[in-house]
Amino acid sequence: MKLLLFDAKQYDKDYFDIYSENSEIEISYVDDKLTPETSYMAEGYDGVCVFVNDIVNSEVIDKLCEFGVKIIVLRCAGYNGVDIKYAKNKITVVRVPAYSPNSIAEISAGMMLCLTRKIPQAIEKTKKYNFSLEGLVGFDLVNKTAGVIGTGKIAQQFIKILVGIGMNVIAYDVFPNNDAARELGFKYVDLDTIYRESDIISLNCPLTKDNAHMINENSINKMKDGAIIINTARGGLIDTKALIKAIKSKKIYGAALDVYENEKNYFFNDCSKDGIDDEVLKELLQLENVIVFSHQAYLTKEALTSIAVVSINNIKSFLNGEFLKNEVFYDELQDKIVDFR
Template sequence: MEKTKIIFFDIKDYDKEFFKKYADNFNFDMTFLKGKLTEETVHLTKGYDVVCAFTNDVINKANIDVMANNGIKLLAMRCAGFNNVSLKDIHNRFKVVRVPAYSPHAIAEYTVALILAVNRKIHKAYVRTREGNFSINGLMGFDLNGKTAGIIGTGKIGQILIKILKGFNMKVIAYDLYPNQKVAEELGFEYVSLDELYAQSDIISLNCPLTKETQYMINRKSMLKMKDGVILVNTGRGMLIDSADLVEALKDKKIGAVALDVYEEEEDYFFEDKSTQVIEDDILGRLLSFYNVLITSHQAYFTQEAVDAITLTTLNNIKDFVEGKELVNEVPQN
């Protein structure tokens, strides 16, 4: 039986290691490229059956047209989000699948790590002691015990996060477009309006998807409704926050601290080594300059368990397509 030819874009060494680990279990001919899928590289899809892409690949109308003309039958996204895929331009010329869940525990646990780090200035303390400075001036935080956490988005990640924060004896309030009262009763939190969440929360965590309704939901107007000194944490999607407005709120000392694992213009920087280059994104550069901002490079998902699950789900999505089975992780195009 002829092997299905798959071309992978934006592959890191760790990705290749995991895919090769399972290669013998699938009848696939896999080609791995380090470069992203762009208008300069999309021509490389010619001769392949499947394109496997990631969160920062460019899947716009121009690239979709080329892939369709090259005979691509399936776009397999090895991530949960697909906001970088212009579904309206695919017109069912090929199928799209994704990895809807891999390890919600990984992201929830990392969110807590960010909260602890930015509150207690652990990242700053580490740098100080490495340089022989053992002063603790300026490193004071506050007890999580008794404080209020506002969780925006109560899906699997949000629910696990709530369980962990309840372990710190925090009061938890939440907002979701589709509230689950049964889960709220089981976990011991309360659904409130967004305005109430902004006004009451000492810490706000964004764990919701990026949609037309949620894009830039954290902006100058919403930040003015928050408590002075609030800690804002985003492990969801970068465009949930208007970064320019965030800079102004930090300058005004309205926001006490920020921890970001995502950024709205991250595709030019995240996952890459830019240590010998100038950061040309002025807003990102400004955010990095604040002592009370902690930014990491979209690594909340990055555990052995999560990458293993992403790999197997991606390969099984492709296998189901090749075998004509139901695509349980298909992304609807209408």
């Protein structure tokens, strides 16, 4: 198997080289993201490995098939960047469904505490030898209500942390996990209840055509005054302009964002020399009660190990003709994408 890994960073190379050693997989790395314009690079390869901001639309899939590419290996859980329905019967798609729920849950908690206790502002003040406590009044989380949208593996780890702090947890999921609710001590409610009752709202769901911009002017108006929004899922879940407006008007207290709806041109890259052209992102970054990370919530040694190991094992299963437990495909009978969640 000759595999071309797109959008490669040094940490990708380090871990994939370790775990592909002594296998039948020969990996080449390119810095470029997979797009219609860069798809030509896949010629001569049997498979491609892509990440969250690569574009695998119908045009790219046709090109890959033309070049004889047999498998698309997603080294991430989300697959919204791949036209899964179009790929049916053309090319196999596999993913890494849960590489490190703990890493994302833990950073979500850290970002939440940064906002509620004004930790970034405190650090900036003391670096300038300003030890005054003016402007640093925060608030306790105990007995506050957290609304968690999406209750998969990541969300369940986050809920454990929230419960440990002493928060009341309510949740919404298209596919409720009642066993998890009983075990972890949270309650399922509808979305309007999440918006109305939550002091903290955390997005932990995949991005689909049905929930794009679910956080918008209308849903924000239903929220408590002073609510906080955390998003470690996908940027497209939030209408950023509506969020900025709500923070400026103090309807929303603040936001902790590991993702951004138009991140693909900037996140994972050093833009400090050339700057950015995205005026919305610039405005977002200037807001005091906003924390923006560059899609780093997953970035731990444990997660990188899991990504590499599961990706390599997905390829090995494909080569050996074994059942692909991590395959993502469109099921015509159910008229939906199946991902064995």
